[in-house]
Amino acid sequence: MYNNITSSTKEGITTITINRPSKLNALNRETIQELHQAFKSADEDKNTKVIIITGTGEKAFVAGADISEFADFSVEEGGSLAAKGQELLFDFVANLSTPVIAAVNGFALGGGLELAMAAHFRVASENAKMGLPEVSLGVIPGYGGTQRLPQLVGKGRAMEMIMTAGMVDAKQALQYGLVNHVVSLEELIVFTEKLASKIMRNSSVAIAGAIKAVNAAYDESVDGFKVEIAQFGNCFGTEDFKEGTTAFLEKRPPNFPGK
Structure with a gap:
């Protein structure tokens, strides 16, 4: 190939x-x-x-x-x-x-x-x-x-x-x-x-959001803090967030679906 x-x-x-x-x-x-x-x-x-x-x-x-x-x-x-x-x-x-x-x-x-x-x-x-x-x-x-x-x-x-x-x-x-x-x-x-x-072991969806937020700090055309806020908010609508918080409260390792 x-x-x-x-x-x-x-x-x-x-x-x-x-x-x-x-x-x-x-x-x-x-x-x-x-x-x-x-x-x-x-x-x-x-x-x-x-x-x-x-x-x-x-x-x-x-x-x-x-x-x-x-x-x-x-x-x-x-x-x-x-x-x-x-x-x-x-x-x-x-x-x-x-x-x-x-x-x-x-x-x-x-x-x-x-x-x-x-x-x-x-x-x-x-x-x-x-x-x-x-x-x-x-x-x-x-x-x-x-x-x-x-x-x-x-x-x-x-x-x-x-x-x-x-x-x-x-x-x-x-x-x-x-x-x-x-x-x-x-x-x-x-x-x-x-x-x-x-x-x-961690949420791939959250990691993707973190990459966007960190990279925004080096882009003068955008407000990195606003990007972080938006990415943070987006996490709350994911299955990974639901699984991560549930696993924490249930005192077990998370099994993230990556969604």
Whole structure:
């Protein structure tokens, strides 16, 4: 079905793996399109409660964009490349109603770090290295990197990372708040699946509402507090709310229908 990625679902977790090891899993246009389709399918699949995005092998999550595809682009083509990529993949993932965890194995550079930052949070292997090296090529991050990196690590650190085109290791990334956890490469997927299992115990409907409300805080065109109030109110009309509150009062674990 896919040329550049794999997607498999097991026990409520869909794992999407970028599978271009000879190119260190670099993102070309075809891979971005396939990732869009895989995320869309997983989000629409009622059996999928959490999505994990990772890369094949031990070296790289995604080592960046495929530079050979756009080295001769014009101004208009460059702008279109960024706009289409953000719409198809990076903004799409950030606003997905299904939780997305990035399991960062090895290098996450340029578009790779931008993809990891679009996920709802990140777990890194000890050998992970992250950075936005675009200015060393005479261009800037174009898939949301200049916006999401400051949100996660603060303006000063983001400016330094972008201007120096340097990399941070997993320990620094943890200290910066760029990743939530650092584990050994061997533990990475198992640890991420355990986090996914904790998420799956809760109401998928409520989680979708929480994602919308949290994302609204970073959208200057909307009032995040109003979005929170609306999403909070919506919860009261769900079967999950009825089940959650009933289970609490009956002192038993909830069995959420996801409606």
